[in-house]
Amino acid sequence: MSVQQVNLGFEPYLATVRRRLLDVFGPQRDAAYADPLDVMVLAMVSSHTTDDVAAAAYARLRIRYPSWGDVARATTDDMLELIGTVTHAESKALFIPQALRSLRACSGHLSLDFLDGWPLHLALTWLDNLPGVGPKVAATTLNFSRMRKRVLSVDTHLVRVGERLGLTPDGSTFGRALESYMNILPNDWDGEDLYEFHWLMKMLGQQVCTANYTRCAACPLADLCQQARLREPANELQAA
Numbered sequence: 001m002s003v004q005q006v007n008l009g010f011e012p013y014l015a016t017v018r019r020r021l022l023d024v025f026g027p028q029r030d031a032a033y034a035d036p037l038d039v040m041v042l043a044m045v046s047s048h049t050t051d052d053v054a055a056a057a058y059a060r061l062r063i064r065y066p067s068w069g070d071v072a073r074a075t076t077d078d079m080l081e082l083i084g085t086v087t088h089a090e091s092k093a094l095f096i097p098q099a100l101r102s103l104r105a106c107s108g109h110l111s112l113d114f115l116d117g118w119p120l121h122l123a124l125t126w127l128d129n130l131p132g133v134g135p136k137v138a139a140t141t142l143n144f145s146r147m148r149k150r151v152l153s154v155d156t157h158l159v160r161v162g163e164r165l166g167l168t169p170d171g172s173t174f175g176r177a178l179e180s181y182m183n184i185l186p187n188d189w190d191g192e193d194l195y196e197f198h199w200l201m202k203m204l205g206q207q208v209c210t211a212n213y214t215r216c217a218a219c220p221l222a223d224l225c226q227q228a229r230l231r232e233p234a235n236e237l238q239a240a
Contacts, residue, residue, distance in 0.1 A: 012186055013224070014197075017165075020220040021200035028199035029192065033146035036112035037068060037103075043140040044096055044132055048087040048156065057083040068110045072100035095132025102130050116147045124151065135175040143198070148191035153198045154178045157205025164209060166226040 045061070046054035060082045065071045071079075079093035086092060104110050115123040120142070127138035135154075142149040152158075159177045162168035168180040185194065208215045214228075222228040 014167075014184060015186060017221060017224065018193075018197055018200065021204060024220050025200055025203045028196045028203075030195065033148070034144065036115065036141055036145035036147055037110060039145040040099075040112065040127070040133070040137060040141040041068070041071070041096060043137040043144070044092055044099070045083055045086055047092075047136065053085055057086050068100055072097050072104065072110065092132065098131040099133060112141065112145075115142070120149055120151055123149065135173075135178055139178055143191055143195055148195065150189070150191045150194060152178060152181050152185065152194045154181060155198075155202065156211075157202045158198065160211060161201055161205045161209050164214075164225055164227045165221065 041061075042054070042058050045058045049057075061071065061079075064078075064082055065074060074097050076090075076093045076097075079096060080089055083089055083092060100110060103112070107114060112127075115126065118126070123142055124135070124138050127133050127141055128135055133141075139151045140153040140155075143151050143153050154162075154174055154177045158181070159168060159172055159174065162177055162181065163170050163172065167184065168177040172180065185197075189197070204219070204221070208219050216222045216225070216228045219225070219228065
């Protein structure tokens, strides 16, 4: 039986997942609506990197370079000096200025506001084609920014938790996992709902269903998880 067919009582599967995570972690709404270009660069810096390390690196970047035009002119060595603590720093130091230069060459401005009126699939494809962006950063840019487009930001936590819950295929790329999630999300969820769902799933992945251990006994989704029944008690003890 596919996830799309599963109903728990009269409530769709993902609605149950969301409700239970809200009961544990509380609402995850953000009153601040960030500039799309700010979000894109932060997402590029943050990929595969812990939030605190990424935030510190991004802050150093903005202090050194007040405008994105300055970043577009930065050398790889200068970028590495600022963001060298993040994962894959060498490639990010190369791609971030390249992405900004490509944006300016294509649109004439260092702004992504023009994408707000585009259909979702076209905006995702356009961003995906910028150097170093890809589907994860593209979706994050469109959903986390003031555009709040109806697309789910899928990071490593959502891939891992999704695989364990049977929501995404094993070994999914970010793009494949995004496609899987978007195919099963309730039609009445808007961009705000998807923003909140991202953070709820990420918090579960950071605190309960981590890469190194699982705390299935403490998980609000354990009875829905196809892998929870296979977890050994040793995992629970390791997490204690």
